[in-house]
Amino acid sequence: MLSRQIASKLLNYETPFYLYDIDLLRRTLESLVYESEKYGYKVHYAIKANYDDHILGVIREYGLGIDCASGNEIRKALELGFDPKGIVYAGVGKRDKELHYAIERNILAINCESIEELHVIDAFSAECGRCTDVALRINPDIDPKTNHCIDTGQADSKFGISYEEVLEHVEDIKSLKNINIIGLHLHIGSQIRELHVFENMCDKVNVIVANLASLGFDLRFVDVGGGLGINYDVPENEPIPNFASLFSIVQKHLDVGSREVHFEFGRSIVGECGELITRVLFNKTTATGRKLLIVDASMTELVRPAMYGSYHNIENITSQESAMEKYTVVGTACESTDVFDENVSLRKSRRGDLLTIKSAGAYGMSMASRYNLHDLPSAVYSDKL
């Protein structure tokens, strides 16, 4: 854990801030590229996980495409030099101006999430005399065995088009002359640690691709989304996620002929390279005897615990005490759910100590808000120290 190694240096920085281990990010990308090239898989980085310019610059060096969820994410990717033909754009509710922007930028594909959206893209494309490449985002109805707040591919989810609905509209879809259906897309959820779930996904994809091909759809690629989980419990044990295992499962179970296979990873690329560094402000004990450790970060810098009940491992990186204490670590925001964790075992902690909240590189800074008019947290990069 980088913060532990350089703790004394970090004492001088204004907290809270994100600390990024760029060497770990590079090693993660090297592993990802090495493992994906074995099978010729194409990888898009899900920019929503972290759109920090410096991090994106490093990711670009490794030749990844980008998975976007908004017009502004597409704009950011293009501004930072990513190839439009490596950009895919998903989202259940794309606004008109975002669709126009994506159509005009000639990206790899708009991942379309409803029959109505297909019609709108067709109409917008006709207006500007274009034929837009589109992938059908299908909802495969798979339980990804993850936190319910971050599953996205079950029958009742808002994401994707149900396969049955696609079948009902085959002729309707084929009649749209200003879109080209070139791919199939799905994303079943995030933080998936039970990799056998991906076997079920492959089995379903095989059937869907074969059926769509027999119905006359000429699919060039199959994009199976992201979702590979990271080790929030003990990140030190697994700083680089197991891309090799996931790819070998997909290689064994996915049967889509010569079509390209694409992935869209967010968390597994940047999750472990970021830590949120925060300072202890106060100690206090509630009337019920609960020991609170009040830190200067809050749900405005890292909302995942408050929003999803997500776990992040916390450690005091500057205390010299050998005695351990159990704390409830709470933030500064005016919300009762602004709790990072309860019953956390830490070295006895005092005002001024630094804590690290680990594995915060994904969906941390990108979800930060200015609630309570907090400043957005700054970033410290290992390669600029």
Ligand SMILES: Cc1ncc(COP(=O)(O)O)c(C=O)c1O
């Ligand atoms: C469509 C899509 N693709 C990819 C991702 C990235 O997922 P992960 O960060 O779990 O790899 C997400 C995350 O929400 C998503 O919605």
